[in-house]
Amino acid sequence: MNIPQSDKKRIVIIGGGFAGIALANKLRNKNAQVVLIDKHNYHTFQPLLYQVATGGLEAGSIAYPLRKVIQEYEDFYFRLTSVKDIDTKNQKIISEIGDLHYDYLVIATGSKTNYFGNKDIERNAMAMKTIPQSLNIRSLILENFEQAVLTTDQAEKNALMNFVLVGAGPTGVELAGALAEMKKAILQKDYPDLDISKMQINLIQAEDRVLNTMSEKSSAAAERFLTKLGVKTCIGVRVTNYDGRIVTTNANVSFETATVIWTAGVQGAPIAGLNSDALVERVNRIRVNEFNQVKGYDNIFALGDIASMETVEYPRGHPMMAQPAIQQGKLLGENLIKLIKSKPMKPFKYKDKGSMATIGRNLAVVDLPKYHFSGVFAWFVWMIVHLFSLIGFKNKAVVFLNWAYNYIRFDREGRLIIRPYKKRSFVTFTSDEV
């Protein structure tokens, strides 16, 4: 990997998500050599992926160059690659660009979509965990409408305008709301030759309420908001299959649709090479102790979504979201410095700051640890928290400007098919065109 030898201990961080970045910040100009590895050259602000998918924001507004994060950090290195294996005996990682020795290894690879083993769904549904995936969804939505304009077959038209979202966690709820707003504010005007009232947004939730990790009050408010926006919710219904055309369920409903977006499950994205008892098989997470040390290893750590720290309060590990990742990353930074100095480490204690979801303009729900509220004020809180959580001044400013414009004009100008998703038979590109 062409990393220079150094007298300092080498800390290798795999993953530049919330956890990896928080850790890197803490290790800035400390007595260690740090190598940050990611398969993208940018950090993704995942909470706003749904706005990229629905044309409200450009991809670049929620991405931040990883090399810029560590630009002025001494003895810091970035490498763009995928890590394939860990050789714990020889303390090295095996990647597509070569091996690398580590003194301390931190696995912060995050999570990926969980299809619970259903290959049909995996093949036919869209996922939304990365920027390229979000851009694919954006293209597919628009391509569906371009195709619906052309067909005279009403069943085909309806299938193209039927959007089935599986999973009503924050991602599913936010995406459903954004699609409903697109329908009203944009698609109706953009496609005067289509009967847009036929467009359906179906949100399917296997659990007994939407946003089932939030308070019951917030769930109820969110469901009210969704209904108000025209989203149809199917509660307590489990999707059993999707063959590319028909969604089947365990209930007496099925859907004919060209588009299924699957946000019904996440699982860890682990790396091969660890002892099998370090792995929580059900969700592919890595078992860690209160110092985020991987079970069975002194010098390997796991952070964030991939880490399962089983505590009394969180017997199945912390929720797979940004806050635990950031808090663990920060603490591990301090602990690694202590470890190098042979001082005792501090155990992790999660500080729950609450959670929130936005459904549409002026419509959001916020659960603070002791107080739950919804509506316009919640929506403001949601915006401010997300704006300030973005990395970099420029991204903050551009996102703010887009939001202000979209709010005032009821518009989303990112409805651009820059990377076509469908292999359309009706448009072929020559080498000069793509």
Added chain:
Amino acid sequence: MNIPQSDKKRIVIIGGGFAGIALANKLRNKNAQVVLIDKHNYHTFQPLLYQVATGGLEAGSIAYPLRKVIQEYEDFYFRLTSVKDIDTKNQKIISEIGDLHYDYLVIATGSKTNYFGNKDIERNAMAMKTIPQSLNIRSLILENFEQAVLTTDQAEKNALMNFVLVGAGPTGVELAGALAEMKKAILQKDYPDLDISKMQINLIQAEDRVLNTMSEKSSAAAERFLTKLGVKTCIGVRVTNYDGRIVTTNANVSFETATVIWTAGVQGAPIAGLNSDALVERVNRIRVNEFNQVKGYDNIFALGDIASMETVEYPRGHPMMAQPAIQQGKLLGENLIKLIKSKPMKPFKYKDKGSMATIGRNLAVVDLPKYHFSGVFAWFVWMIVHLFSLIGFKNKAVVFLNWAYNYIRFDREGRLIIRPYKKRSFVTFTSDEV
């Protein structure tokens, strides 16, 4: 194509570039049915493609949804497709989504890269006429540096850091300047483990000066600015081949490089089906009279880059740039309305508003018809003209914000590899990752 029949005359416009949009605007709510066809669902502001390629702007900032352009126009239709053929006898176009009858046909398909028949160059060099192409260049530049970090072979490192730009028209000059600024302000900081002083930007021009369509004064200033920024210019040198590694020329110089960007020629992008004497073979443009009527046809018109209107002042047709396209589009809009009303059409007279190019911060050249100037003031003029030429308030605001940020911070945060260009062996993506 599923366009409703109407009593009004049907005008079909192929291409949503500067000419097509200007024409569509003029035909708004007039006594005609209008069908606008493009192979992208967005208009591209081509003069700023080089900033997308060098990470200064996001693609979405210089693209504008075509459906939004015609959103409130009565009896206007948009279709996303490529037109393959024209059946002039039966007055219909043949596209990948079906045929369409026209009463009046307007060809505004613009231009594409001209490799002058060299297949090696076409295969190995990068073009920059579309947004996807610009994003490919952006990825390639960054991928080169990620690869250069890994190799210990100095020749390989140098080839990866050597950028050869062929053609010193405005596009080549602006791209060379932007690369030089990236080198100084970004790459040096982003890649501390590389000797960025080894990065080369070579600009090769077959003609006897850079910007040879501008005044000699502006050429001289531009060349001075380029030299100041560290760009090496090779004047009077013609590239004869590029095999993917070595650029050969007709002079005593050759270049070892992983990246050639070809801006040395454009040609029209015509459609099959017209009489052969309507075609200017050398540049693939379509011969038109002073009403932009295609030679040999009463009801077929061509506009902008694709149209060659041979006049005393412009014996080889107007320059292939935005201004003639816009002016012709506007006039044809008025003329078509006259034609429908059986009134006489007005001949086209090109009003040369001048031309300009920016080389770097505070460095630009402007040729007004009677006055040529360069430097900071020219740079301001360049910015204001380009800002106001962008379609849409949001794009103007976002571009302005980006420029202000980039200027103050000497930065370009769009250095994101969102669509990898190289088929890198060192990163493979699984279905969930891309």
